[in-house]
Amino acid sequence: RFVELIMATDSGSFLESPKGDQSLTADFEFPKNRNQWKQDKNCIVCYTACGSLGITNAKKYRCKFCFRGVCSKCSTRTAWQPELQEYKRICRNCYQKTLEKHYMQGYSEELKEAKSANEDYKIRIDQEIQEKKVIIDERVKIEEQIEELRKEHRKKKEELLKTIEALENEKTDLDTKTDTIETQLYEVKNEVDGKNQQIYKLETAIKKIKDKNDKDKDEIGELREKLAEAQDENVSLLRKIESKRSLAPAENKKEKKQKEREMKLMETLDQLNDKYRDLETKNQQIEEEIKKTEEDIEERDEQIKEIKEQLSEQVTKPTINYDEEEQVKELRTKVQEQQNEIVRLKSQLSKKKKKP
Template identity: 25%
Template structure:
């Protein structure tokens, strides 16, 4: 830029201080390079150049405004990198901008570091939170497992107690069934013995009945013979009643009649006794037949009871086998639950 009359750049004057901290990027330039020509007073202190008692004027190489030498004691690099005069106002503004830029950079850097710290803290916080959630989850799961183990242990104990009671009841039932079976066997044996005795008695009765029938037959035969004999006696009596008159001894005739009458009377008495004995035998035969029928009915009843006993015994045997199967299953279940409980305690 050319020099104008009355103005001096003063770039080479002694006592002039160059700025080592200003950056050309923080310096701004005025729009009118000839603006200082119109200035009558210092653009910094606003004092007239004439009042200062100096005809030598300067102008700032950045704002292009007229300034005193005392108001422009610093240099700053221009667009070419050469240190040239700068007024205090531009210098202060440049310093402020420089400081502001530096502060902004530092602030941006600090903010970036803060963001990184925040991210790191958030990441660490998230990790801690995640670990806390995970720890809480594991603790809850552990508590749930403990509660579940306690519940299972209680359930196992209750089930074991219940199974023990059921086993005890089953054992008592088996003992009762065994006792009933023994009693049934004894009763069956007694019934078999009684049936055998009744059959033997029936055989005796049948034998006695046959004997009585034979006796009745003999009595009938004897009665028939006695009746024939009576008829013969009557005929003989009648024949003697017609004794001819030429019988010499009347006493003999009377004795003969008396003897015949006595024989007839004895025959009639014998006939009555035989009839009476026949009636008694008939009554006894009817009684024996009735008793025989009763004994047969009793035997049938005993045999039917024996069949029922056999069916009951078969059913009880099947029940005992079923109970034994259930006991075996319950013992296996107890063993399985005990193993499961031991595994749960091991996991604890």
């Protein structure tokens, strides 16, 4: 464009030249010396000799911008003279200079704009790269977190399964123990029932023996009374014998008979006494046996009581104790939380992935 304009300048005629843009020469730098054209003997553009004296072949004009001498061919244009505030003759040098300056300015501005646009673009791209990097870093972090949480979750799950297994084993053990104790208790109860029956039998037997004893005692009492009576009779008979001995020997016979009866009674009494002693010894033995059995029963009762206490302890004791149950609950809650966290992180991640 610049070259085209220069060419146009060359071919144009002076007065026909279009009045250019005022801004083209608005900041033109004017020389200090405004009389230089007077000394110029040649056109400063084409070096054709020119002058005002008319000897030479070209008329000398004055460029109103550089104030130098030029020929008419080299100053066919006018331009806005900011000092004089009107369009004035301009030499080809000055015109070229202004055009050059103008276009250079335009280009440099365009270049500047393009450069700054480029800079902006670069900055924007850098920013985008940085943002993308941040997002990628964040994504990597989140993926690491998810992996960690997964590991932790797996570990917790394994622990929980182990705890559950241990608790189940404990429960099975306790069930087995309870069964054993119940069987033992059942056996002891049966034994106690047997003993009670035995005791009942023994008590019945004792009662019978006691009744018999009482009866025997009554009999002994009766016999004693009879004995006493017989002794009394004996005494009286002895007295009679004493008194009659002197009187009649015939009565000796009677006396003898009396003595024999007496002897017989004494024998019976001895026998009864022996029987009584035997019965008492037997009685004592039976009482001792009863005492022993009662002690035995007492001991059994104690054993039963102990076993019952043990049983009730084990029955009331929960198979899974409170602390363990709490622990299991806590662990379950934690696992749930972690699962929620994973879901949340996943949704975050998917949101970030959707973003451009």
